[in-house]
Amino acid sequence: MPEPTRPALILEPQPLCAASDLAERGLAQVFDVQLWRQPARAFAMRFDGKVVGYLNRCAHVPTEMDWQAGQFLDQDKRWIICAIHGAAYEPANGVCVGGPCRGKRLHPVKMHEVDGQVFWSPDNDIQPVAPA
Ligand code: FES
DSSP: OOOOOOOOOOOSOEEEEEGGGSOBTOOOEEEEEEETTEEEEEEEEEETTEEEEEESOOSSSSSOOOSBTTBOBOTTSOSEEOTTTOOEEOTTTOBEEESTTTTOBOOBOEEEEETTEEEEEOOSSEEEOOOO
């Protein structure tokens, strides 16, 4: 019996949005991905000029964190806040600095900005959604 073939990993950077779509500490771009072949979502935002990206999944309970679509930051736009139990994450590195999962971190998604376009990079864990 032939062995089932596994789809090849996609590692090429994937276009996400225009760089101008991500305002400093503004709304995040939320996008669909596959995490270990299961549907999941990730997000990208601009913080201190740099585009950062994470899986939209709290380190406390594996649930999405935005309190409204694309809204991840607290009122002062300093911390990423989980809407469920209030964990606070450092936007620059995804480390939980307060709340029930202190010391854990968000799953990072590598982001790049080239010629006015934002890309994300798939890896062994996070892959693009298969085309329909
Ligand atoms: S689910 Fe995020 S802090 Fe509990």
